[in-house]
């Protein structure tokens with residue numbers, strides 16, 4: 417079994433890794449860290465939840481010194497949420513190396529971010545729009561950049577940041593080390609690799625199994641009009657920590673309105689001011705909220721490991737979004753459940769997503785969701801190693817569903 421030391425990391429990083437409780441590297445870390453440390457450009461296909469942030473953070477923290485006057489590492493991320501999370505992970509990993517990392521994203525004071533940069537930063541993590549703005553206004557000097565990371569590159573293109581990416585990549589020194597991470601390997605990503613990287617080594621850890629075995633997937637056939645009622649029933653069955661995905665901002669607000677009498681609810685969507693969104697994510701992490709209702713973009717990269725349940729209140733129309741949403745649960749070794757509400761015309765999507773994820777999506781009828789009972793989801797791993805999940809009900813007690821009960825081994 418590989419350990420972090422064998423990847424070639426120094427003692428300072430090994431200490432912070434140990435303090436973070438990471439006992440062994442994830443597959444993407446095993447593959448990328450040695451190649452990255454040797455200076456090879458890397459084109460990596462990896463989803464959120466695989467430990468990709470740790471991969472590139474460890475590489476750049478190893479390859480650059482702290483205390484530089486101008487930044488030496490630039491990390492580009494599609495959303496503010498991801499930028500903040502990346503910054504937090506780098507902050508923890510750099511505890512003993514002393515690197516200073518500054519996040520730069522829209523929706524927050526440009527003056528304050530500029531001041532942070534003036535005071536000195538080794539690593540800048542930012543969203544493409546704000547980074548371009550900072551460069552144009554002369555707040556960000558990229559002349560000393562040695563390491564460039566493009567995180568969730570496919571998402572940056574999807575969000576329409578191609579011009580900003582070009583501008584930023586034209587602004588960093590040609591002599592540099594480039595790491596690109598993307599959940600998918602579309603032609604547009606290969607094009608960037610070809611244009612902006614030097615014979616990158618291609619690494620993929622999730623091609624065959626993009627969805628974790630730890631996520632059990634269900635779908636519920638239902639007419640649109642009963643979705644709200646079903647959701648309330650599911651949430652009322654105990655108190656799973658849940659993320660509910662909706663297709664529109666309006667629906668997020670509507671659901672929050674309806675549910676907030678009974679549940680501690682937080683919302684995330686593009687119209688909510690940035691500071692409030694950050695507060696909501698912290699509140700959810702810290703158990704101030706039980707239920708987070710979100711649209712796709714706002715929840716991109718959401719890094720919370722203790723989510724028991726993902727509900728697709730509206731099933732997304734594309735596989736990438738589906739995989740991304742259900743990947744919010746079943747993280748860091750914990751079991752998770754994903755339930756999708758599906759109206760008749762949407763049923764074909766289930767077969768498509770089964771094909772896409774290579775996993776069974778089990779049908780759960782309205783009767784499987786007891787109106788006031790205790791639903792026990794019981795996972796067993798059989799002697800042959802296969803996983804079996806049984807749903808049973810504990811009579812008409814109000815309250816307590818035990819979601820994703822501990823895995824019983826026999």
Ligand code: AMP
Pocket residue numbers: 437438439440441442445463464465466467468469470505719721748
């Ligand atoms: P990411 O794929 O970067 O979104 O990481 C997903 C989560 O896994 C984050 O909470 C990381 O802190 C955590 N993580 C990353 N690497 C490891 C590791 N080697 N062992 C345990 N947890 C890890």
